[in-house]
Amino acid sequence: MALPQKVVDQLSRSPIRTQGALGQLLMLGTILLAVSLAVYLGLAFGYRPYLESEISRLDNKIESFTKSVPPEDQAKLVRFYSQIVNLKSLLGKHVVFSPIFAWIEANTQINTSFGGIAINQKNNQISIDAVSKTLEDVSEQLLVFEKIPEVKEVKISSVSQQENKFWRFNLGLVVDFKSIVTPAEVPPSE
Amino acid sequence: MVLVLFMVVAAFIVFFQFTQPEYQDIQVVRGEEFARRDFVEKQQSAITQVKKLIAEYEDSVDFQTLVSASFPGDQDIYSAIAQMGGLVALDSLTLQTFSITETKAQELQISSSDPNSPKNTNLIRPYGTITFRLQIVGAYEDVKSFLSHIETNIRLFDIGSVDIRPTSKSNLNLFNASVEVATYYQGSNK
Numbered sequence: 001m002a003l004p005q006k007v008v009d010q011l012s013r014s015p016i017r018t019q020g021a022l023g024q025l026l027m028l029g030t031i032l033l034a035v036s037l038a039v040y041l042g043l044a045f046g047y048r049p050y051l052e053s054e055i056s057r058l059d060n061k062i063e064s065f066t067k068s069v070p071p072e073d074q075a076k077l078v079r080f081y082s083q084i085v086n087l088k089s090l091l092g093k094h095v096v097f098s099p100i101f102a103w104i105e106a107n108t109q110i111n112t113s114f115g116g117i118a119i120n121q122k123n124n125q126i127s128i129d130a131v132s133k134t135l136e137d138v139s140e141q142l143l144v145f146e147k148i149p150e151v152k153e154v155k156i157s158s159v160s161q162q163e164n165k166f167w168r169f170n171l172g173l174v175v176d177f178k179s180i181v182t183p184a185e186v187p188p189s190e
Numbered sequence: 191m192v193l194v195l196f197m198v199v200a201a202f203i204v205f206f207q208f209t210q211p212e213y214q215d216i217q218v219v220r221g222e223e224f225a226r227r228d229f230v231e232k233q234q235s236a237i238t239q240v241k242k243l244i245a246e247y248e249d250s251v252d253f254q255t256l257v258s259a260s261f262p263g264d265q266d267i268y269s270a271i272a273q274m275g276g277l278v279a280l281d282s283l284t285l286q287t288f289s290i291t292e293t294k295a296q297e298l299q300i301s302s303s304d305p306n307s308p309k310n311t312n313l314i315r316p317y318g319t320i321t322f323r324l325q326i327v328g329a330y331e332d333v334k335s336f337l338s339h340i341e342t343n344i345r346l347f348d349i350g351s352v353d354i355r356p357t358s359k360s361n362l363n364l365f366n367a368s369v370e371v372a373t374y375y376q377g378s379n380k
């Protein structure tokens with residue numbers, strides 16, 4: 001029995017289809033290989049040399065930075081900067097000393113006079129040699145300093161009566177030096 | 191068919207054996223290049239600022255002179271003595287003796303909690319201190335005036351301690367004053 005015409009046609013066409021598919025696979029394989037090779041060659045011989053030349057160019061630029069500002073100018077600038085920072089710090093610690101005299105004078109009892117004064121700003125100590133008319137004046141002078149909030153400690157020593165009946169004594173004060181010499185800030189009036 | 195297989199296998203070999211390792215190497219090189227580029231950009235910006243500062247520094251001669259007068263770049267003991275001598279004469283005092291002590295340059299103490307503290311502490315040079323001990327004779331008001339002039343002098347002077355005693359001729363307004371004054375200068379390189 002002869003095969004139907006349809007089957008005969010199909011059998012006669014199948015080798016042509018197989019050849020076409022093989023050709024397409026071959027094309028795909030070639031493309032895959034070509035792309036892989038192209039990517040590799042591009043990276044190895046194109047991009048890498050480019051990056052390396054960039055690195056070398058940037059290295060040269062970094063090298064040239066040291067020459068762009070002369071060392072003398074750098075030293076001058078650093079020195080000036082340092083001077084300003086140090087000066088700012090020292091001015092912050094600078095204590096105006098002389099108002100302490102006005103403070104002592106303002107707190108002197110009326111019948112008391114001061115002979116010698118030793119003021120040490122660094123350890124906040126004031127030592128006063130004083131002479132008062134009476135013993136009441138001595139105690140009043142002591143009280144004056146004790147009442148002042150800036151005075152942290154008052155010590156009296158070497159109390160003796162002189163030939164003229166006046167009383168000589170020594171006062172040792174420990175004070176908050178900065179609050180005495182720094183005028184209190186007045187709040188702005190509205 | 192064998193050729194197709196060969197092509198595909200070759201493409202995979204090229205990709206996994208060459209392209210992928212090459213790509214990983216290039217990532218490292220790219221990282222280096224990026225780091226250098228970033229560094230160059232930052233440096234360029236810093237150099238532009240430094241050049242601008244140098245230009246401003248060179249234009250501000252008056253300010254430099256003022257800063258150097260308050261806080262000189264070296265000991266400049268001669269000018270400190272001359273200034274003190276001038277003030278002693280101005281206040282009609284007599285300078286009896288004086289001594290000088292120099293303290294080695296010290297680092298600026300910077301509090302990390304202070305928001306106004308300088309950021310580039312490595313640029314700040316240490317400062318030196320010169321301490322003068324003066325013995326002067328004069329009227330009480332003149333001694334006070336001298337102390338007031340000293341503490342507001344152009345060169346920074348800090349009064350550390352003062353000891354005022356009446357002279358042996360106690361009937362006159364004449365006092366012996368012992369004054370300790372410190373002044374500062376920019377130390378040399380670290």
